Amino acid sequence: MSGESIVFYTTAFFAIVGALGMVVSRKAVHSALWVAFAMINIAVLYFSLGAPFLGTTQVIVYTGAVMMLFLFVLMIVGVDSSDSLLETIKGQRIVGLLFALAFGSMLISAITSNAPLPAVGFGKINFDNGGQINGLASLVFSTYLLAFEVTSALLITAALGAMVLAHTERWTPRKTQDELQRERTLGSHITPQPAPGVLASNNSVDTPALLPDGSTSEASLPTPFKGQGAVTSNLAIDEVSK
Amino acid sequence: MNPNNYLVLAAILFTIGAFGVLVRRNAIIVFMSVEMMLNAANLAFVAGARSTGTLDGLVAAFFVMVVAAAEVVVGLAIIVSIFRSRRSASIDEPSLLKY
Amino acid sequence: MIAALIGLPLAGATALLLGGRRTNAWGHFLAVALSASSFFVGLGLLIQMMGRPAEERAVSQQLFQWITVGTFQVPFGLHLDQLSIAFVMLITGVGTLIHIYSIGYMAHDENRRRFFAYLNLFVAAMLLLVLADSYLLIYVGWEGVGLASYLLISFYQHKPSAATAGKKAFIVNRVGDAGLAIAIMLMFTTFGTVTFTGVDAGAGQASAQHLTWMGLALLLAACGKSAQFPLQSWLLDAMEGPTPVSALIHAATMVTAGVYLIVRAHAIFDLSETARTAVVAIGAITLLLGAFIGTAKDDIKKGLAGSTMSQIGYMVLAAGLGPVGYVFAIFHLLTHGMFKAGLFLGAGSVMHGMHDDVNMRHYGALRTMMKITYVTFGLGFLAIIGIPPFAGFWSKDEIIHAAFGQNTFVGAAALLGAGVTAFYMTRMMAMTFFGEARWQDDVHPHESPAVMTIPMMVLAFGSVFGGMAMLFLGDIEGWLEPVTGFAQPANAISNTILIPITLVTVLLGAGYAWLRYGRRPVPVTAPAQVSILTRAARADAYGDALNEAVFMRPGQYLTRSLTWFDTKGIDGAIGGLAAAIGGISARARRLQNGYTRSYALTMLGGATLIAFVLLLVRL
Numbered sequence: 035m036s037g038e039s040i041v042f043y044t045t046a047f048f049a050i051v052g053a054l055g056m057v058v059s060r061k062a063v064h065s066a067l068w069v070a071f072a073m074i075n076i077a078v079l080y081f082s083l084g085a086p087f088l089g090t091t092q093v094i095v096y097t098g099a100v101m102m103l104f105l106f107v108l109m110i111v112g113v114d115s116s117d118s119l120l121e122t123i124k125g126q127r128i129v130g131l132l133f134a135l136a137f138g139s140m141l142i143s144a145i146t147s148n149a150p151l152p153a154v155g156f157g158k159i160n161f162d163n164g165g166q167i168n169g170l171a172s173l174v175f176s177t178y179l180l181a182f183e184v185t186s187a188l189l190i191t192a193a194l195g196a197m198v199l200a201h202t203e204r205w206t207p208r209k210t211q212d213e214l215q216r217e218r219t220l221g222s223h224i225t226p227q228p229a230p231g232v233l234a235s236n237n238s239v240d241t242p243a244l245l246p247d248g249s250t251s252e253a254s255l256p257t258p259f260k261g262q263g264a265v266t267s268n269l270a271i272d273e274v275s276k
Numbered sequence: 277m278n279p280n281n282y283l284v285l286a287a288i289l290f291t292i293g294a295f296g297v298l299v300r301r302n303a304i305i306v307f308m309s310v311e312m313m314l315n316a317a318n319l320a321f322v323a324g325a326r327s328t329g330t331l332d333g334l335v336a337a338f339f340v341m342v343v344a345a346a347e348v349v350v351g352l353a354i355i356v357s358i359f360r361s362r363r364s365a366s367i368d369e370p371s372l373l374k375y
Numbered sequence: 376m377i378a379a380l381i382g383l384p385l386a387g388a389t390a391l392l393l394g395g396r397r398t399n400a401w402g403h404f405l406a407v408a409l410s411a412s413s414f415f416v417g418l419g420l421l422i423q424m425m426g427r428p429a430e431e432r433a434v435s436q437q438l439f440q441w442i443t444v445g446t447f448q449v450p451f452g453l454h455l456d457q458l459s460i461a462f463v464m465l466i467t468g469v470g471t472l473i474h475i476y477s478i479g480y481m482a483h484d485e486n487r488r489r490f491f492a493y494l495n496l497f498v499a500a501m502l503l504l505v506l507a508d509s510y511l512l513i514y515v516g517w518e519g520v521g522l523a524s525y526l527l528i529s530f531y532q533h534k535p536s537a538a539t540a541g542k543k544a545f546i547v548n549r550v551g552d553a554g555l556a557i558a559i560m561l562m563f564t565t566f567g568t569v570t571f572t573g574v575d576a577g578a579g580q581a582s583a584q585h586l587t588w589m590g591l592a593l594l595l596a597a598c599g600k601s602a603q604f605p606l607q608s609w610l611l612d613a614m615e616g617p618t619p620v621s622a623l624i625h626a627a628t629m630v631t632a633g634v635y636l637i638v639r640a641h642a643i644f645d646l647s648e649t650a651r652t653a654v655v656a657i658g659a660i661t662l663l664l665g666a667f668i669g670t671a672k673d674d675i676k677k678g679l680a681g682s683t684m685s686q687i688g689y690m691v692l693a694a695g696l697g698p699v700g701y702v703f704a705i706f707h708l709l710t711h712g713m714f715k716a717g718l719f720l721g722a723g724s725v726m727h728g729m730h731d732d733v734n735m736r737h738y739g740a741l742r743t744m745m746k747i748t749y750v751t752f753g754l755g756f757l758a759i760i761g762i763p764p765f766a767g768f769w770s771k772d773e774i775i776h777a778a779f780g781q782n783t784f785v786g787a788a789a790l791l792g793a794g795v796t797a798f799y800m801t802r803m804m805a806m807t808f809f810g811e812a813r814w815q816d817d818v819h820p821h822e823s824p825a826v827m828t829i830p831m832m833v834l835a836f837g838s839v840f841g842g843m844a845m846l847f848l849g850d851i852e853g854w855l856e857p858v859t860g861f862a863q864p865a866n867a868i869s870n871t872i873l874i875p876i877t878l879v880t881v882l883l884g885a886g887y888a889w890l891r892y893g894r895r896p897v898p899v900t901a902p903a904q905v906s907i908l909t910r911a912a913r914a915d916a917y918g919d920a921l922n923e924a925v926f927m928r929p930g931q932y933l934t935r936s937l938t939w940f941d942t943k944g945i946d947g948a949i950g951g952l953a954a955a956i957g958g959i960s961a962r963a964r965r966l967q968n969g970y971t972r973s974y975a976l977t978m979l980g981g982a983t984l985i986a987f988v989l990l991l992v993r994l
Contacts, residue, residue, distance in 0.1 A: 130298035138291030154329030192346035199353035371969030
């Protein structure tokens with residue numbers, strides 16, 4: 035068994051495990067971590083295939099940037115929000131599984147029925163270009179220049195689009211310090227708002243504080259989590275009541 | 277080792293990703309599944325590039341990554357804005373465009 | 376001048392119909408004046424015509440080019456010949472008398488103006504019919520009189536029976552009109568022209584089959600308009616109209632239009648033996664059928680209507696005899712126009728005095744109360760049963776004579792008809808003017824005013840002397856001969872033998888009727904226990920029942936089936952298709968459930984399918 039085989043079977047196993055873990059995890063954070071795991075294994079495969087630049091980029095872009103972005107969004111949406119395992123669309127799981135199996139088996143049978151791919155390798159072309167990165171650069175800036183430029187436009191557009199989508203317009207004038215002061219002193223609540231996680235089972239930012247009477251306080255949650263805390267607060271109460 | 281194994285692995289990963297898109301309701305996990313499918317495609321590109329001894333497959337994989345990054349940015353922004361209005365990240369929730 | 380004949384009454388109708396209520400006060404005088412002036416124009420034309428030698432008597436007037444389609448041209452032309460002028464005199468003469476009579480008869484009707492407008496319209500249309508110089512123009516007049524007839528039959532439109540009778544007349548006439556239309560189309564395809572001169576000239580070269588069909592189509596038209604079997608059923612119901620209308624339209628003029636048409640188209644009938652035989656057969660059947668119906672009617676007008684059918688049957692029979700009979704058909708038509716109009720006016724006068732009661736069983740002994748009516752009606756009676764020297768004798772005897780020349784059976788039918796005519800007319804006389812009074816309680820019979828009796832007297836005068844005048848002074852045979860042709864009947868039985876036989880038959884019929892109705896009391900209500908024949912005659916010889924069974928019920932059944940087929944079959948198929956598509960769509964749109972994952976599943980299914988196909992193709 036060659037070294038490449040050992041690396042391939044190991045990483046392939048881990049990648050499949052990571053992918054399956056992503057699918058079966060109830061919690062989104064776990065899924066994200068399984069994905070990161072699978073992607074690192076894929077990066078290892080890139081290295082073993084002789085594409086170190088792409089492997090590095092895979093680690094930086096996917097496991098670094100993209101997965102972190104996922105985690106950020108999970109923070110906003112709620113780390114704890116886990117899927118209900120009940121399938122709401124009738125037959126979706128069965129039919130999906132059947133289709134997926136049929137599709138996968140057809141792909142695999144098509145691939146395996148073919149003659150083995152030649153293993154030319156990047157040796158010659160790396161040598162011709164004076165290194166793989168030089169070769170990639172010359173391709174990107176010559177043959178694929180238009181695609182490259184369009185990609186840059188796409189990135190700019192995506193960035194702007196994300197800003198526009200995530201931006202919320204302020205409809206009321208910003209409160210002045212004076213107004214805030216008046217609200218504080220003339221309102222019903224002179225003391226500071228309760229902090230999230232106080233007396234709760236965990237100190238996550240989306241866990242509402244428990245009040246002395248055992249109920250939860252919505253007021254303790256930061257604005258983005260308000261109104262969605264039912265699951266987490268129940269959990270907290272359960273923990274306390276035990 | 278048969279280089280076709282890389283393609284088989286890509287096929288398996290792609291299928292798992294597609295299955296994830298079908299069965300998971302959390303929009304973020306659905307996105308992850310899509311990323312998994314893209315990665316499978318990338319793997320096939322790289323394997324193909326090695327087999328032919330050219331760098332074009334690597335460039336393609338490179339572009340796929342860039343596009344995937346852009347897609348993730350916009351997609352997650354959409355998820356956030358949907359979440360803001362509906363307080364949910366479920367992909368089944370915005371099922372208003374129907375009969 | 377010919378156009379003025381038509382134009383005057385048409386102007387009257389227009390003025391009265393458009394003038395509205397403003398003409399209420401004097402409208403009827405205008406109508407009478409215009410009708411009379413038309414008569415005097417006609418009289419002038421007649422005198423002019425008599426002044427010319429026989430070949431030059433016919434005159435034409437081209438008013439304008441009516442229809443021009445390629446080589447097919449129909450001029451709007453009027454043609455006044457010896458035949459037309461006879462009709463013009465009858466229509467305008469009798470028409471004017473009936474106009475005058477109507478002033479009295481309709482005095483208390485609030486719609487009198489409308490009535491006179493329709494009468495003028497009828498006169499104009501009828502004159503157009505007889506003055507037309509092409510069959511297409513005849514068709515215009517034909518429809519015009521049909522319209523006037525419809526309007527006048529249903530003049531008492533508030534009465535459902537009158538409205539229905541008008542519709543019935545109109546619809547039955549349509550059947551005949553279809554025959555005329557077919558005949559005109561056949562003429563066009565055969566001769567390329569529809570003018571009298573063109574048809575007369577081309578008839579010799581046309582094939583016998585074409586001529587026969589043309590003749591039969593014309594006969595159908597005549598049957599419709601002249602109430603001949605099998606289209607006779609409308610005439611009895613047409614008596615719902617005011618009595619002057621019955622006298623003018625449904626006795627003297629319009630119903631004889633069929634005879635006019637056959638005589639006018641003699642060029643076709645001369646050449647088609649088959650068509651002529653059919654005409655004779657129809658005439659013989661109708662003359663017996665009408666007389667038969669007349670024997671059982673208690674309604675004085677319906678009895679006269681049956682008589683009209685019968686007398687027109689005589690004319691049609693004569694017209695079917697060919698050149699032997701054309702002249703006598705017209706001769707009988709003219710005498711009949713006078714005495715039958717007189718009889719109808721007499722009936723109207725009786726009704727006028729009896730509170731519009733038409734049931735003869737409520738009459739009786741009126742000869743003392745209505746002397747003038749009695750005398751005029753009696754003279755008409757003598758004329759119609761054919762007592763010499765009254766008008767009907769001369770014309771009817773000639774027809775019977777000519778019929779015997781054709782065929783003994785036909786002659787016998789005509790002779791029998793004469794006997795039956797005598798029977799029912801005597802019955803009518805006896806029930807109306809003789810016997811004991813069977814008047815209803817609040818009825819006080821009285822003589823009609825002079826405006827009504829004078830026309831009756833004039834017509835009675837015509838009934839007495841008209842036949843003799845036309846035959847001996849006017850030489851009707853020689854007068855019409857240039858138009859219709861004339862041949863002496865080649866007869867086995869000469870007139871010297873036939874006249875006594877006819878007279879005996881007539882006297883037998885009259886005597887039997889006198890014995891039954893004059894000598895014995897007449898029950899006030901019609902006896903219910905009667906023979907099958909009487910019942911059949913009372914039911915108009917089951918003409919309506921026949922129509923109903925043969926045409927109406929199958930028609931209704933057909934319509935109902937078609938409606939059923941339309942609603943269930945066609946609408947069902949279309950509606951079912953729409954419902955099916957709708958149902959399928961309603962189910963198909965369930966696929967559009969809004970779940971992204973479902974769509975993704977569909978996509979994966981599609982990808983699987985494509986992969987499968989690619990695999991299949993490659994392997």
